Every structure is written in structure tokens, then in C-alpha cells.
Amino acid sequence: MKSFLTLQTNTNPESQIPLGLKMRITLIFGLLFLCQLSWSQGSELVKLDKLQQLIQGEKQQIQVVNFWATWCAPCLKELPLFEKLNGERKDVHIRLVSMDMDLDPDPEKVRKFVVRKKIQSEVLILNERNPNQWIDKVDKNWSGALPATLVINNKTGKRKFVEKELHEGDLEKLIAEVQ
Amino acid sequence: MKRMFFYIAIVFAFVASAPIKNGYEVGDTASDFALKNVDGKTVSLSDWKDAKGFIVIFDCNTCPYSKAYNERIIGLNKKYASLGFPVVAINANDASESSGDSFKEMVSYAKRKGYTFPYLIDETQAVAKAFGATNTPHVFVLNRAGNDLKVAYIGTIDDNARNASAVSKKYVEDAVDSLLTGKTVANTKTKAIGCGIKWKNS
Numbered sequence: 001m002k003s004f005l006t007l008q009t010n011t012n013p014e015s016q017i018p019l020g021l022k023m024r025i026t027l028i029f030g031l032l033f034l035c036q037l038s039w040s041q042g043s044e045l046v047k048l049d050k051l052q053q054l055i056q057g058e059k060q061q062i063q064v065v066n067f068w069a070t071w072c073a074p075c076l077k078e079l080p081l082f083e084k085l086n087g088e089r090k091d092v093h094i095r096l097v098s099m100d101m102d103l104d105p106d107p108e109k110v111r112k113f114v115v116r117k118k119i120q121s122e123v124l125i126l127n128e129r130n131p132n133q134w135i136d137k138v139d140k141n142w143s144g145a146l147p148a149t150l151v152i153n154n155k156t157g158k159r160k161f162v163e164k165e166l167h168e169g170d171l172e173k174l175i176a177e178v179q
Numbered sequence: 180m181k182r183m184f185f186y187i188a189i190v191f192a193f194v195a196s197a198p199i200k201n202g203y204e205v206g207d208t209a210s211d212f213a214l215k216n217v218d219g220k221t222v223s224l225s226d227w228k229d230a231k232g233f234i235v236i237f238d239c240n241t242c243p244y245s246k247a248y249n250e251r252i253i254g255l256n257k258k259y260a261s262l263g264f265p266v267v268a269i270n271a272n273d274a275s276e277s278s279g280d281s282f283k284e285m286v287s288y289a290k291r292k293g294y295t296f297p298y299l300i301d302e303t304q305a306v307a308k309a310f311g312a313t314n315t316p317h318v319f320v321l322n323r324a325g326n327d328l329k330v331a332y333i334g335t336i337d338d339n340a341r342n343a344s345a346v347s348k349k350y351v352e353d354a355v356d357s358l359l360t361g362k363t364v365a366n367t368k369t370k371a372i373g374c375g376i377k378w379k380n381s
Contacts, residue, residue: 071243072374073277102372103243103341130338135370144335145314145375163313163375 043098043111045127048134051097055152061093062175063152067138069099070113074165075147079119081171086121092175094121099146101127153178202311205367209235209321209328212306214269214299215282217289222297224267224321224328231263232322232331232358234351237312238298239272240288241279242374245315247340249292252316255336255351256296264320264355266296271307272315276377307376314373320354320364331358334369 046054055063066082068075079096086094096119098110107125114123128134135144139161142148151160151174158178162170203209209224216222224233234255238245256266272280282300289298301307310319311333320332332354337346354364 069372074375074377099372103247105341131372132335132338132369135372142370143313143317144370144372146372147375164378165375 043107043114043123043125045101045107046097046124048126048128048137051095051124051126052137054095055150056154058093059154061091062178063150063154064092064094064171064175065150065152066094066096067099067146067148067150068096069103069146070110071100071103072146078147078166079117081166081168082121083119085171089175096121096123098123098125101125102129102131149174151175151178202309203319203330203333205330205333207330209319209330210309211328212309214301214306216297216299217282217286217294222267222299227265229263230265230323232320232328232355234259234264234266234355235310235319235321236266236268237271237307237310237315237317237319237376238268239270239277239280239315239374240284241272241277242315244340244371244373248316248336251336251343253292253294258352259355260296262355262359264359268294268296268298269301269306269312270298271301271304271312272377273304273379276379280377304376304379312376314371314375317373317376318351320351320358322358331364332367334366335371335373338369340371 051065055065064082064085066075066078068079070076082094082096085092098107100110101107107127110123110125113119131144135142139148139150141161142163145163147165148161148163149166149171151171153159156178160174160177162174166174211224213221213223224230227233236252238248238252252266252268260266270280270285274281274284278284282302285298285300312319316336318332318334318336319330321328322331323329332351334350336349336351337343338348338350339346348366350366350369353366357364
């Protein structure tokens with residue numbers, strides 16, 4: 001124990017670094033830490049009210065909301081279409097809303113999935129119980145089956161809802177239809 | 180040739196003008212069907228001479244919601260078959276889209292789970308379309324009225340997929356209990372998150 005302490009005081013590198021540099025290093029590490037934090041804490045839990053506020057609040061971009069889950073094979077098949085559009089179109093805001101918590105109370109599985117798959121689009125995790133009370137609020141025509149996609153243009157007031165797996169070109173078509 | 184075009188045009192006009200109907204609504208009369216069971220025999224609803232009705236469930240092997248509800252589905256048949264409302268499970272998933280739902284897999288799944296009710300394959304998906312089933316498990320409670328089977332309830336089994344012991348509303352049981360006691364069904368239609376039926380070429 002004693003030798004460990006002496007070793008530490010003898011080789012303390014910080015004492016040789018000027019104060020300004022030390023502050024800058026702390027700042028850089030602090031920023032890195034915050035980045036890490038926001039990366040791992042992305043995929044925020046939301047209630048439906050909050051989700052609706054987010055979607056309705058934006059007039060400049062067309063709102064695309066994809067309802068998906070990590071267990072849903074057709075959802076994962078269509079996921080690259082949303083990712084591609086998210087990278088290409090600045091006039092479109094993509095939100096991938098995970099329904100995983102309806103079956104599994106632990107949201108970490110979704111967050112790990114998002115990191116592992118390097119998903120760039122905004123991911124939200126819907127934290128609601130009893131779907132019978134809120135599915136109609138998303139769209140009257142939604143049975144609750146996944147995947148489902150909602151496209152809204154708040155400028156024109158037009159909206160499109162589809163309850164099926166999308167294929168190449170489908171998303172662009174839906175967006176054109178609400179222009 | 181000209182006449183043929185004329186007929187085609189008439190047929191087309193008829194088809195185009197027919198209202199688009201996406202399956203049954205509550206109160207509709209359900210048509211019978213003939214589907215292959217996991218034991219190889221063909222099953223129709225008319226096979227049950229004394230049934231007061233049916234709990235028809237579009238289900239599958241692979242969906243996590245089907246798995247979460249499996250015990251509860253077995254429980255429904257255990258409770259209601261003897262009271263005149265047997266469970267009839269139908270798998271409409273296209274096996275080329277979902278290999279775990281092939282007939283062979285259905286046979287072994289039913290065996291493993293000890294199904295005491297038919298588990299039918301809807302290979303053409305015609306029955307799922309006629310009913311308007313969209314996801315799994317999707318329940319249609321049918322009630323006998325004379326020679327007809329009237330749709331009395333459409334929807335989910337209960338209000339908690341995650342946890343069977345935390346259910347507060349047992350929609351299907353409430354519907355069947357009401358029918359058994361001659362009351363009107365209070366909640367005739369419910370919705371739930373679920374796996375979409377794997378349609379052919381979709």
C-alpha cells in the first residue's frame with residue numbers, strides 16, 4: 001500500500017502540465033463523455049402526447065413516422081429505406097418509433113440494437129400501455145400490426161398511413177402524395 | 180372479339196363498382212370454410228353440430244405476441260370448449276415469407292404445445308382475407324344465431340400482452356361470458372400491437 005502511494009505521487013503526470021492545457025484536456029474529455037452519454041442515451045422514451053407534439057410542431061419538414069420493433073422481421077427489412085432517405089433528404093424528418101416496450105419493459109435492448117446497427121435516424125421508444133386506448137389516435141385505419149408508416153405534411157395538412165412493409169420507391173411515392 | 184371486350188368491360192365495371200370490403204364487421208355473418216388441420220384432416224365450422232359459437236384465432240408459430248399469448252389461447256379452449264365455444268386457430272402466414280410457419284412446423288408446434296383444438300393452415304390466405312384478419316393473434320368470436328354464425332367480437336385477447344397476471348380487461352372472455360348469459364357484448368372491437376400477417380408477394 002505504501003509503495004503504491006509513493007509510486008503514484010512520484011509519477012503524477014498532471015503536475016508537469018500547465019494549467020491552461022489541463023483545462024483544455026478536461027474540456028475535451030468532458031465533451032467526449034457527453035457525446036458518449038447522448039449516444040448511449042439516444043432513443044428517448046416518449047408518451048404518445050409528446051410524439052404527437054413533435055410531429056405536429058414542425059412545419060418546414062415532411063414528417064415520416066415509422067412504427068417498428070426489434071422483433072419484427074419485415075420492419076428490419078424496410079429499415080434501410082428510412083435510413084437512406086434520412087441521409088438524402090433534408091426536407092424530410094424521419095422518426096423510427098419502437099413498439100418494443102409493449103412486450104418487453106426494458107428499453108435497453110432497443111438502444112443496444114440502435115448502436116449495433118448504427119442507426120442514424122431519430123429513434124424514439126413509445127412508452128405506453130394498453131394499445132387499445134391509443135392506436136386509433138395514431139390512425140383510425142391502423143389495426144396495430146407492424147410495420148406501419150405515417151407521412152404528414154403540416155403545411156398542406158395532407159397525411160398518408162400505410163400498414164405494410166414498404167419497398168424501394170414506396171416511401172418517395174408517399175412523400176410525393178402529401179406535397 | 181368485339182363482344183368479348185364488351186363482356187370484359189361489363190365485368191370490369193361490376194368489379195370496379197363493388198364496394199371494397201376489408202373483412203367482417205361486428206354483426207356480419209361469417210362464412211364457413213374448409214381448411215387442413217395439423218392432423219391432416221379437413222375441418223369446417225359445420226363439423227361442430229352443438230357449438231354455440233366459436234373463438235376463431237388467427238395465430239402463428241413465430242410472432243412474439245403469439246408466443247406471449249400461447250398459454251392464454253390454450254386456456255381459452257380449456258375454459259370455453261365445454262361451454263360450447265371451442266377455439267379454432269388458423270395460421271395464414273405465407274411460409275415462403277416466414278419459414279417457421281410451414282405446415283410441417285405447425286404440426287410440430289401443435290404437438291409440442293399439446294393443442295387440444297384445431298390448428299388450421301390457410302394456405303391461400305382466402306379465409307384470413309374473408310375475415311379481415313390483419314395480425315396475430317387476431318380473435319373473432321362467432322355466435323350462433325339459427326343457422327348463421329354472427330361476428331360478435333373482433334380484436335385482441337386482453338389488455339396486457341406483456342404480462343398475463345397483470346391483465347385488467349379480458350376482452351375475449353368478457354365477450355364469450357356475455358354471449359353465454361344472453362347479455363350484449365360490451366366491448367365488441369379492440370385493437371392491439373401485433374405482427375402483421377405475412378401476406379403472399381407483399
